[in-house]
Amino acid sequence: MQDREKKEEHREKNIGQEGRNGQEGRNGLERRTGLETDRQEDREEKLWREAFYQELDAVKRQQMLKEREEVRNIGENADRTTAEIRFMEKLWIARYGKRRPKKDAFVGSLMELKYIAEGGSVDLGGQKRKLAIEIITKLCLFDAEKRNVWEQELLLQELKNAFLKLIDVSRKGRGFTSIVFGMGQLSEESVAKKIADQISMIAFAAPHMLHMDKEFELLQKAALAAFRQEYPQREHFLKK
Template identity: 60%
Template sequence: MEQTWTELFYQETDAGKRQALLAQNSEKDNEAAALFREKLWIARYGKRSPKKDIFVGCLMELKYLSEGSAIDFGGKKRRQAAQIVNMLCLSGISEQPEECREILLSELKNVFLSFMKISREGRGFTSLVFGMGQLSEEGVTRKIAEQISAIAFRTPHFLHMDKEFALLQEAALLAFRQEYPNREHFLKK
């Protein structure tokens, strides 16, 4: 069975190839879906040619929020997390049509796929102590699961923002299940 352009679009992790797919096929979308995909594209990569992925940066910020103290003095971490909710276009998504929710879910899944690809390809990520030796495939899987657990589950939970990050959590599960089938037990939800 041939994949649709949207399936190809959301499986592709290279921003340039994604931009080409979007440009070639956006007229096949209904107007509302095309406008929402365009809005997400601008939120993720900016208006110019894609140089950095803002959504992956948001995942890294969530990871850093989880690494500090579990105490949120003055609500600074919660304010940062609320900014991330806005940057990831999660605020108000429950009021949007179901089609927009599905598009955002697919986009966030793609963000996690990109994050996992970047992590797996990073030499520092897959190496053991001081760059000596390499982690096994099982070790890499556990390390990625730990990071995704921190980003999608631990941080929203300790900030009492599980509702705001529910779609991100769903996307994280979908991406992890796709890349590591039968390994979901590594995630700490």
């Protein structure tokens, strides 16, 4: 009798243990599946962002943002990057305007900084500094250091994209790449030097001249990142 009771008790323990093992196995599988899903979404997000920040066409970038927002709204992790997408849209509007893109305000601001640098250090009535403050506002750089980490990173990438656009436009401009009056073409090395001079004036000479390096620190990082991407062996051309 006692032997039967012991056997029955042992069998129940085994059944209970098997049940627990099975549940733990299912829980482990669910956790692994969840991790794999998160990793896949992270990979997709990374690839999408790389493509977005390499795209130079404003309309295509707008469409990419719209499509990404729709994907995020129906996904399991819809709330995870909603704030980031919203901030990216905010930067797009600041750069191109609402609805259909008009002029590129970011690239325009870069050219205004070039104008400041070309004008020399004399600043009658503080007009250059006033213009620089307007540029800081247009480039969303005001109090940039107080933004959270991911906002700073997204702004950095948007500014880098603006420099990539400037480089692209310059390289395609016949007047920029020709030797004189549209006659003859500069070598690739000479074009790289000319672009480096232009970026040096925008990102370094103008802020140095106005003693505003802190305010333009993020812009300087973006300029370096863009130039390094396009001319990885030519950073020494830059005048920092």
